[in-house]
Amino acid sequence: MTSLTTSTPPDLSGRNLSKRRAFANRTATLAIGLCVLVAALPLVLVAWEVLSRGSSAMSLDWFTEEIPRNYRTEGPGMGPAILSTLTITGMAALIAVPIGVFGAVYLNEYGKNKPLAKFIRTMADVMTGVPSIVMGLFIYVAYVVVIGEKLGFAGALALACLMLPIVIRSAEEMLRLVPDELRQASAGLGARKWRTTMTVVLPTASSGITSGALLAVARAAGETAPIIVTVGLTYIYKPDLFYGENTTLAAQIYRNATQPFDASQERAWGAALTLIAIVFLFTILSRIIASRFAIDKR
Amino acid sequence: MTATATPEAPAEVDLGGEARARRTDRGFRALVTLAGLTVLIVLGLILVTTSVRAWPAFSEEGPFGFMFGTRWAPNDDVFGTFPMLYGTLVTSVIAMIIAVPVSIGIALFITEVAHRRARKYIVTVIDLLATVPSVVFGLVGVLVVVPAITPAYQWFADLVAPVPGLNAVFDETNTGRNYITASLVLAIMAIPIITSIAREVFATVPETDKQAAYALGATRWEMVKGAILPHSFGGLVGASMLGLGRAMGETIAVALVIGGSVSMSANLFEPGNTMAAIIAQQWGESSGLHTDALIAIGVELFAITVIINFLARVVVRRAEIKMKGAHS
Known part of the structure; x- marks a missing residue:
């Protein structure tokens, strides 16, 4: 007993670890750290290449001129693709966000744990995994073939299909954060459920929903595969999505990257820089909205 | 509808508002349910429309020949x-x-x-x-x-x-x-x-x-x-x-x-x-x-x-x- 109380306290510093255990621990920590480098390296490479090669294409004309028809023609011009990237993704958001938000309202306010709601939730998750090219083929068969021509609007429909499950799931997460007390208080004042939802629940969650929707828009703006299947190609401004073939930045990158000519490759890099700038803008905007106007989690 | 919120409103108006509010409620419920169902509808449509269009290719090779040819x-x-x-x-x-x-x-x-x-x-x-x-x-x-x-x-x-x-x-x-x-x-x-x-x-x-x-x-x-x-x-x-x-x-x-x-x-x-x-x-x-x-x-x-x-x-x-x- 005396030996217990008088003995020195146990050494917890880990200094007397066996060599093998200490080595295994240090190697594992190193390997884990290396993994982060492995992921950071491609990001740095992409950022460096796109910035250094893309910036030489930038000029005022780049944003306003029409796209040269010939791959070999030197010089700027990506205006139509920039405009259509914004209009096509904007139109896609106009379609997908309202449906997605109302779908989320169904899941969180009405369906809850009913079998149908659970099934929709699972299928929405599954739908986020459907390859974007399949969405493009679907819109091609169900819309382009039916009306007989490739349109900017067809691309918007395909992108909307891609955005829908992302919006539903993120909006549902946000609705779940709305405190139940707010719903009860609203009901206690005599408001019907639809009125509670429209005037209390949705406004409370609006910043989170907006942030999630912007993230979905950012994702959709960079999509290529559904665009080349449904939208076709143009060199001139096509602000009307219901008139004739169209183009986007992503489609222009794909088209120009495969050409062996310097002029077209330079345009591909310029388009890549422009596209990344647009995508980051949406992402940062989404972050700001999410952090500034977050619901207090009490 | 606003009548239901004011306590001194006469009862008959209350009832009329009540019926309309209930209809709106039911309509809203149908609307959001339809929005939720869109996911299933789109997935179903993808399967059906693309399969129908792809049928000639499948039947040309037979499903087995198509996959494993x-x-x-x-x-x-x-x-x-x-x-x-x-x-x-x-x-x-x-x-x-x-x-x-x-x-x-x-x-x-x-x-x-x-x-x-x-x-x-x-x-x-x-x-x-x-x-x-x-x-x-x-x-x-x-x-x-x-x-x-x-x-x-x-x-x-x-x-x-x-x-x-x-x-x-x-x-x-x-x-x-x-x-x-x-x-x-x-x-x-x-x-x-x-x-x-x-x-x-x-x-x-x-x-x-x-x-x-x-x-x-x-x-x-x-x-x-x-x-x-x-x-x-x-x-x-x-x-x-x-x-x-x-x-x-x-x-x-x-x-x-x-x-x-x-x-x-x-x-x-x-x-x-x-x-x-x-x-x-x-x-x-x-x-x-x-x-x-x-x-x-x-x-x-x-x-x-x-x-x-x-x-x-x-x-x-x-x-x-x-x-x-x-x-x-």
């Missing part, structure tokens, strides 16, 4: 898609072999090793990686990585030339557009997805388990091996399957770096093709039955990815339930 020759109306199925499986599986350990490492670094302030930066890096459009990865891949990496491939082929088995898989090459380059690009694109799910899975490991391991004198690595990994195994399997599903469906980046050959090769340094990539590559020049066949590949791809995603969700959910059970 090895000759793809649109000019002769021969559509065997096995080389593409092979390419899809090979590239996405190799991508997972690279991406899964790396992602688990990153997730461990974020949850266990990094200081709180460093954590934020690493999460930002991974999020940024996820926002880069796939076509940009393809562009950097085809114009920067491919020319730079071809000598490295050649060097490696020479290195393993005397080793039987390995020298068949890593044989002579003269192009950087091949299965391996595609796998590398896919791995980079899958890392953010797998990392984010792995982080969620690790977050559910009870703090008490970790503290118990440390109390028993475990080093950090022993704690990870003994407390975190066994607890998270199911979730990590699900995460890997989701990454696999995403890699199989990736189109544009692969279309740019895989070359575009429609023959199979055991040599991973040879060009090949995947199901998604060939649709993008040949779409512009296709017509008639060729287009139908490309759509049929899309149907096949849709079926495979839906099954994999569905199974992954089931695995993840089951793992979550198990972990929550352990927690309470």
